[in-house]
Amino acid sequence: MNRRRLSWLLWLIAAGCLYFFENGTGTRVIFAASVMVPLLSLVCALWCADRTKLNLSAPHVIRRGETFSCRVKASGPFLLAGCLPVCGICIRNNETGETFSGPLAAVDPQNEFQIICEQSGNLVISLAGAAVEDRFGLFSFPISDPEENTIMIKDPAPISGGLPVTGNDPDTGNSPSVQTDPSSCCGVREYVPGDPVRLIHWKLTAKTDRVLIRENEADESDPGNISADPSAGGSASDLTQEANKSSLTVLPVRSERKDLVRKRVRSLLTGILAASVFILCLVPQFRYGAADLLNRLFAASEAANAYRYEHFAVPAERSVTAAVILLSAVVFSLLGIIILNRDPLMILAAAAFTAAGQAYFGLTMPVPVNLSLFMLFGVLLMRGRRSFRSLAFAVTAVFITAIFVIFRYPGTDPWVESRSEHVRDLLAIRTAVETGSDLEGIDRPKETRHVNSRTLVTGEDEANVQKAFRLVTEDEEQISLPEWADTLGGILPAVILAAAVAVVVFLLIRVLVRRKRAADERKRFTSGNTAEAVCAMFEHVICWLDSFGFGSGNLPFREWPASLSQNLPEAYVRDYAACVQVFEEACYSEHQPEKSGQEEVRRLLDETESLLYARADWKKRLKLKYMECLYR
Amino acid sequence: MRPELDAVIREVQKVIVGKSAVIGKILMAMLADGHILLDDIPGVGKTTLAAAIARAIGLDCRRIQFTPDVLPSDIVGFSIYDKESGQFIYRPGILNRANLVLGDEINRTSARTQSALLEAMEEHQVTVDGNTYPLEDPFIIIATENNVGASGTQFLPYAQIDRFLVRLTIGYPDHEAQVAMLRDRRQDDPLDRTECVLSKEEFLGMQQSVRRVTVRDQVLDYISRLTIASRGHEAVSIGISPRGAIFLSRTAMAKAWMEGRDYVTGADVRDVFHDVCAHRIILTPEAVSAGITADRVLDDLLRSTENPDRRFGN
Numbered sequence: 001m002n003r004r005r006l007s008w009l010l011w012l013i014a015a016g017c018l019y020f021f022e023n024g025t026g027t028r029v030i031f032a033a034s035v036m037v038p039l040l041s042l043v044c045a046l047w048c049a050d051r052t053k054l055n056l057s058a059p060h061v062i063r064r065g066e067t068f069s070c071r072v073k074a075s076g077p078f079l080l081a082g083c084l085p086v087c088g089i090c091i092r093n094n095e096t097g098e099t100f101s102g103p104l105a106a107v108d109p110q111n112e113f114q115i116i117c118e119q120s121g122n123l124v125i126s127l128a129g130a131a132v133e134d135r136f137g138l139f140s141f142p143i144s145d146p147e148e149n150t151i152m153i154k155d156p157a158p159i160s161g162g163l164p165v166t167g168n169d170p171d172t173g174n175s176p177s178v179q180t181d182p183s184s185c186c187g188v189r190e191y192v193p194g195d196p197v198r199l200i201h202w203k204l205t206a207k208t209d210r211v212l213i214r215e216n217e218a219d220e221s222d223p224g225n226i227s228a229d230p231s232a233g234g235s236a237s238d239l240t241q242e243a244n245k246s247s248l249t250v251l252p253v254r255s256e257r258k259d260l261v262r263k264r265v266r267s268l269l270t271g272i273l274a275a276s277v278f279i280l281c282l283v284p285q286f287r288y289g290a291a292d293l294l295n296r297l298f299a300a301s302e303a304a305n306a307y308r309y310e311h312f313a314v315p316a317e318r319s320v321t322a323a324v325i326l327l328s329a330v331v332f333s334l335l336g337i338i339i340l341n342r343d344p345l346m347i348l349a350a351a352a353f354t355a356a357g358q359a360y361f362g363l364t365m366p367v368p369v370n371l372s373l374f375m376l377f378g379v380l381l382m383r384g385r386r387s388f389r390s391l392a393f394a395v396t397a398v399f400i401t402a403i404f405v406i407f408r409y410p411g412t413d414p415w416v417e418s419r420s421e422h423v424r425d426l427l428a429i430r431t432a433v434e435t436g437s438d439l440e441g442i443d444r445p446k447e448t449r450h451v452n453s454r455t456l457v458t459g460e461d462e463a464n465v466q467k468a469f470r471l472v473t474e475d476e477e478q479i480s481l482p483e484w485a486d487t488l489g490g491i492l493p494a495v496i497l498a499a500a501v502a503v504v505v506f507l508l509i510r511v512l513v514r515r516k517r518a519a520d521e522r523k524r525f526t527s528g529n530t531a532e533a534v535c536a537m538f539e540h541v542i543c544w545l546d547s548f549g550f551g552s553g554n555l556p557f558r559e560w561p562a563s564l565s566q567n568l569p570e571a572y573v574r575d576y577a578a579c580v581q582v583f584e585e586a587c588y589s590e591h592q593p594e595k596s597g598q599e600e601v602r603r604l605l606d607e608t609e610s611l612l613y614a615r616a617d618w619k620k621r622l623k624l625k626y627m628e629c630l631y632r
Numbered sequence: 633m634r635p636e637l638d639a640v641i642r643e644v645q646k647v648i649v650g651k652s653a654v655i656g657k658i659l660m661a662m663l664a665d666g667h668i669l670l671d672d673i674p675g676v677g678k679t680t681l682a683a684a685i686a687r688a689i690g691l692d693c694r695r696i697q698f699t700p701d702v703l704p705s706d707i708v709g710f711s712i713y714d715k716e717s718g719q720f721i722y723r724p725g726i727l728n729r730a731n732l733v734l735g736d737e738i739n740r741t742s743a744r745t746q747s748a749l750l751e752a753m754e755e756h757q758v759t760v761d762g763n764t765y766p767l768e769d770p771f772i773i774i775a776t777e778n779n780v781g782a783s784g785t786q787f788l789p790y791a792q793i794d795r796f797l798v799r800l801t802i803g804y805p806d807h808e809a810q811v812a813m814l815r816d817r818r819q820d821d822p823l824d825r826t827e828c829v830l831s832k833e834e835f836l837g838m839q840q841s842v843r844r845v846t847v848r849d850q851v852l853d854y855i856s857r858l859t860i861a862s863r864g865h866e867a868v869s870i871g872i873s874p875r876g877a878i879f880l881s882r883t884a885m886a887k888a889w890m891e892g893r894d895y896v897t898g899a900d901v902r903d904v905f906h907d908v909c910a911h912r913i914i915l916t917p918e919a920v921s922a923g924i925t926a927d928r929v930l931d932d933l934l935r936s937t938e939n940p941d942r943r944f945g946n
Binding site for chain 2: 060061122535539542553554555556557558559583584585587588589590
């Protein structure tokens with residue numbers, strides 16, 4: 001199974017567990033968003049797959065040995081912001097038959113790459129494996145008809161001047177002049193495809209029966225193959241291998257120097273942060289601060305959930321501020337490492353750790369904090385460049401989910417709550433039995449208690465321990481809703497219902513209008529004007545054939561029988577061929593065709609409808625009846 | 633194919649064996665009152681073909697062998713001073729007395745002589761010393777050019793190539809045809825056995841009928857779209873001229889009439905498109921070096937232009 005899909009599944013399980021054990025609006029939003037946002041992105045990708053076009057722009061003519069750049073740009077509907085077009089590149093030299101293919105990157109919204117080419121002839125660049133993926137790389141849907149471009153490679157501009165000659169020619173005592181006999185300067189070698197034709201040594205070629213080329217120093221210094229380091233690309237090893245095989249190199253462009261610097265800075269910072277985390281962990285103040293924090297968490301959890309923990313021993317004099325500073329420093333460093341490296345596994349691990357911690361202690365952070373943190377993780381997990389569009393998509397999707405959940409399902413769900421308490425009890429009993437500790441207090445009261453964030457900071461137990469169950473579920477909202485939220489919550493279902501009804505009505509009207517138009521069309525079949533009737537009926541036949549894919553595009557109708565006979569019976573094709581002549585007479589000549597011709601075309605129309613309708617499956621039949629309205 | 637024309641083709645096939653398609657195309661061009669450019673290798677029977685057609689239709693056939701020193705006056709005639717009457721008398725040239733003129737190796741002669749043909753081709757008249765002498769109807773020129781053996785030849789300029797209705801090639805006969813041809817020529821020349829199956833007047837009548845063939849607006853629109861698309865094509869530097877569009881429509885009319893119809897369809901235009909327009913398109917140097925031919929460009933145009941058949945339903 002795809003690694004990303006597996007990660008998503010695992011994350012859903014973690015978010016589900018978080019929601020299960022810490023049942024509340026915030027965790028519900030997180031779980032819902034974890035499902036909805038990738039799903040929305042998938043839907044966008046599905047919608048955009050057929051409607052996206054990848055445009056490849058490349059120069060038409062280049063010179064051998066030059067570096068030129070090509071650009072791939074994705075254009076599609078508005079929903080393209082929610083998904084990611086990807087493609088690979090395939091370059092083929094028509095003359096030598098060499099092919100080079102490699103993965104590219106995400107086209108978000110455009111990608112540029114550079115090509116160094118030491119071949120000559122014609123290159124055909126095409127986009128291979130073009131597809132639209134969702135933002136998290138879970139599923140991909142191929143795009144059909146990727147573009148192809150042909151580039152003509154000319155010989156490089158001739159080197160001006162001859163070889164450097166110093167002093168007089170020792171044999172003849174002449175002053176340096178242009179070399180007249182080319183073969184005396186240096187050797188000749190056999191011609192290989194790709195060499196410039198102007199260097200062919202015609203005299204020697206005529207004498208022998210091989211084609212020979214003049215070789216001078218300038219040519220020798222040209223490297224036959226360039227294998228540069230495509231460090232900015234995805235699979236560097238693939239590209240290098242391919243580049244070594246052919247005299248063609250593809251480099252994804254940003255400027256190489258900038259990329260290298262960026263990478264170095266990134267690794268430097270990561271190293272610094274990791275080192276600082278390690279060093280801080282050794283500082284005693286940090287350890288005491290961490291222990292103190294854990295003690296507070298234990299205390300809050302015990303108060304809220306009636307668990308029992310072993311508290312850490314902490315020395316009395318300790319500086320709270322120092323501890324807070326150190327702890328924040330460590331947390332921010334860790335966050336910084338995650339943001340810098342954007343390794344999906346690290347991000348998922350951090351998210352799972354945050355979720356597991358909240359579930360373990362039975363305490364949740366306030367909803368805005370939780371939401372922002374998990375949204376940050378989600379944005380970091382999205383593939384492609386972090387453009388404004390992708391961010392806008394993520395924020396919109398999360399916002400919509402949050403609004404829906406917060407207004408429709410706020411608060412705790414009693415059913416889930418009781419189940420999760422039951423599971424926690426079982427786990428606690430199990431643990432107690434295994435470790436041999438006492439079972440007192442495990443048999444717990446039925447109330448559920450939640451702790452506000454304030455208790456974490458002040459260490460006071462402000463939770464209303466004695467609240468009754470029902471009261472807790474009504475009063476305990478982790479955000480306080482304004483009064484108009486209730487009315488909005490009531491209106492929202494009505495609005496949705498109205499929208500659904502409107503959509504249904506609109507579709508109905510559309511179908512009715514189309515059927516009326518089709519019925520009017522059919523009236524023309526029996527019109528007194530034979531030519532008009534024949535034209536209308538034959539056009540109807542063509543519509544049927546096109547709708548089943550038997551049409552031949554721009555070919556004249558009289559040349560269709562050849563392709564029709566591959567799919568349809570001989571008798572039908574004969575009738576069709578006979579009717580084409582009637583149609584041509586009706587359309588192109590000044591006189592009306594015979595009535596018998598009109599009858600023939602009418603019979604052809606009936607035959608077409610019955611033949612093709614019988615071949616259609618139920619989906620196609622519905623389409624024919626109600627969408628295209630070809631069938632009565 | 634109309635039976636009269638079938639008879640002509642059969643008669644000509646006695647002389648040139650196995651080339652009924654080319655003979656049909658030449659007849660089509662003649663019916664459309666246009667001039668024909670035969671671009672071919674030497675020795676495949678261009679002169680014989682022209683002579684055979686002329687005999688079968690009862691036309692006067694004359695042949696001009698173009699050499700670099702042929703003068704315009706040889707072709708169009710000249711005025712000479714007559715001592716007895718004291719006046720200048722016009723002596724007609726080859727063109728005045730012929731219906732079917734075969735101009736061999738037209739690209740071997742000077743530009744002056746070539747341009748002397750232009751007025752004759754366009755307007756069916758010649759002007760000598762300010763006097764205009766009309767030429768006899770029908771007047772058709774079949775010009776041949778060999779591009780092989782380039783000594784002394786100049787390429788025919790584009791403006792002149794554009795004036796020819798179609799450019800055709802005959803090509804080599806296949807094995808059976810060549811055997812039959814050799815068999816026929818053992819004793820005598822089959823050209824002598826060719827009979828006249830169609831009179832000149834009948835032929836003129838046919839030309840008139842061709843002009844009366846119906847062409848609907850949709851077909852004219854199609855021709856116009858094709859020519860305009862050819863001018864904008866990326867591999868083309870000079871596309872099909874308006875003269876080319878006129879010739880295209882005339883040839884389509886001739887083709888439709890030959891098939892026995894009195895209306896032109898979109899398929900007729902497609903069928904004659906290559907013959908009429910292949911020599912009118914000048915490709916860009918990049919296209920030439922990339923190996924793109926005019927035929928491929930024309931196929932491209934036909935594929936991408938919407939067929940007029942589809943425009944009749946509304």
